[in-house]
Amino acid sequence: MAEEYIEEARDIAFVATAQPKTFTQWRARHQELVYMAIKTLTAVQALSSPVMTQLDRAKTGLRLAQVLYEETENHDRAEAEVAQAIILADSVQGSQALEIHLRLYELQIMIYMRKKQFRLAKNTLRLASAEAEK
Structure with a gap:
């Protein structure tokens, strides 16, 4: 469901750039759809279901x-969500967990770069490299 909201928001953003006179109307709808996607993903994370594994979380x-980083200006919350997801992924073993770890580290590095925290980005890159070598 969240992916549908994001897809629709991106479609609207495309239309808004093609029709600059209606940009304000489309921007409000775009923000609403992104907010709905964020609420949906937050609700999924909060589910206490035995079917939901740590890897799923x-x-x-x-x-x-990713949505927070790509669609909003809230990079601090995106950074917090990455950190929380890394903790969850740390408790899971296997190749799928490694893939998620590396994707999380990649996003974390991108967030640090955007926030001009280059030392943290460099340290995270080292950590990701060491993780990949294992």
């Missing part, structure tokens, strides 16, 4: 952080 945290 880490994947949801990754997607939430």
